[in-house]
Amino acid sequence: MRIGLAYNQKPDPSSSSEEPPSTSDVFAEWDDPATIDAVAQALGLFGEVVRLEAAASFPDRLARTHPDIVFNMAEGLRGVNRESHVPAICEFLDVPYTGSDPLTLALALHKGRTKEILAHHRVPTAPFAQVAHPRELPGVQLPFPVFVKPVAEGSGKGIYINNLCTTPGQLRDRVHFLLEEYRQPVLVETYLPGREFTVAVLGNGDAARCLPLVAFDFTTLPAGAPPIYGFEAKWIWDTAEHQLEIYECPANVPATLAREIERVALGAYHALGCRDWCRIDVRLDASDVPNVVELNPLPGVLPDPRLNSCFPKAARAAGYAYDELIQEVVRVAWLRIAGETLATPARAGVAA
Ligand SMILES: Nc1ncnc2c1ncn2[C@@H]1O[C@H](COP(=O)(O)OP(=O)(O)OP(=O)(O)O)[C@@H](O)[C@H]1O
Ligand SMILES: [Mg+2]
Known part of the structure; x- marks a missing residue:
């Protein structure tokens, strides 16, 4: 092959x-x-x-x-x-x-379109508005605090701690900055104040399953930082020398809440038509209801277990070594495409 x-x-x-x-x-x-x-x-x-x-x-x-x-x-x-x-x-x-x-x-990749589809399928997601120009801001009817972000970025791009806005003045400044810097509409969302989780999903159709939940421990962020897993937490405060011990996997969470998070994550996976694998970010709202923040159908897979990478971490908690996770993705894809189990050759091939 x-x-x-x-x-x-x-x-x-x-x-x-x-x-x-x-x-x-x-x-x-x-x-x-x-x-x-x-x-x-x-x-x-x-x-x-x-x-x-x-x-x-x-x-x-x-x-x-x-x-x-x-x-x-x-x-x-x-x-x-x-x-x-x-x-x-x-x-x-x-x-x-x-x-x-x-x-x-x-x-x-388009978080606004994603949220429209989630809402249509009754998968909980924070109320939101999309702003393409500052003159549209007065039409935004969401109560503060709100969270703002570029509508179509990933990996923490354009997500900074001061995207959490508590006043109209702050919202206006931040929307101006993001529109200017990222040249795309800005999503304004109700701020979800509760705990955050990310859910690694593997498989297709009825066989799609959640790997052990990853929870975020925001007490590991620098003192006074808001509980936001954005650019600072991903790329500045987390370095090879000073690892941020922010992930907890398996998450310490009551079983009923865990099942609810998984149900919401799988609902989002199917609503968006995901295949084979996807990492889904979930946060609890003020009533502790799990809300889907966004989906990552091309999840990051850093191999070094000392580095923070959620999908490999969840896979390890489920008993998959790194190689086995990558191979499992190929196997579920092959089963979906060919309708049969992928045979493994007796001798490993050559990695180019
Ligand atoms: N509505 C919200 N309420 C509270 N926090 C939020 C909200 N939206 C985003 N966040 C925070 O910002 C972080 C990054 O947001 P999001 O997941 O949309 O960005 P991303 O850069 O696409 O992430 P990834 O690195 O997973 O691709 C979330 O993990 C969460 O901590
Ligand atoms: Mg995310």
Whole structure:
């Protein structure tokens, strides 16, 4: 079997004219070489691995190598449909791939569209408004506090602690800043004051299941910081030298609440038409009802267990080593596509 690996690699900071990644969120979504190597290594179990960087050469290289399946972890180059480009090209060239389809990836990247669909399916999500221009702000009827964010970013991009707004003046300033900086509409949401969880979902249809819940311990943030898992917590306060011990997995949570969080997460997974795997962020509202914050159908998978990465952490709690998690994603995808269990060759293949 030949298996393609579609990815976007973070540029080497020493050769980049951008600010270093610790202060800039420009490449926050892309993967580092160690993650790409670790995934390639895991995929080697199934056969020959072909690395396909999701750059300008991708369509041509995919057509020439025509793998049996592509493991898609590419976040894409540009635009609000960037995560859909690789799966759309795979579909055009009739190459099966892991994970969600272009429609679901585009919807999930657009948090406003996501919330409309969740609301339609009665999956709880915070009340919200979308603002494309500051003159629309007076029409926003949500009580304070509110939380604001760019409508179509991920990995903490544009999410800073002062996106939590308690006054109209603060809201106006922040919306101005985000519109200017990210050149896309801003989502204004009711602030969810309760505990936060993230739910790793694996599988399809009735076989979709939640891995052990991950809870966030916000007492690990610097004193006085609001309980927001945004850019500061992900990329500034959490470093290789000073790990933020923010994840608790399995989450210490009453069984009835845990089941409710899982029910809401699976409801969101199916409402958005997710496939194979997805990480779903959930926060409790003022009445302790789990609300879906957003879905991540291309979840981050840092291999180093010392680094904070929720999906691998939840998988470890469920008994999957890193390689086994990546391989399980391929297996559930193959079962969905081919209707049969993927055979593992007697000898491991070569990881390119
Ligand atoms: N309505 C809200 N109320 C309270 N906190 C919120 C709200 N929306 C977002 N947050 C906080 O901001 C964080 C980041 O928001 P969100 O998950 O939408 O961003 P993201 O950058 O796409 O995340 P990821 O890194 O998971 O891709 C959440 O984990 C949560 O802590
Ligand atoms: Mg999130």
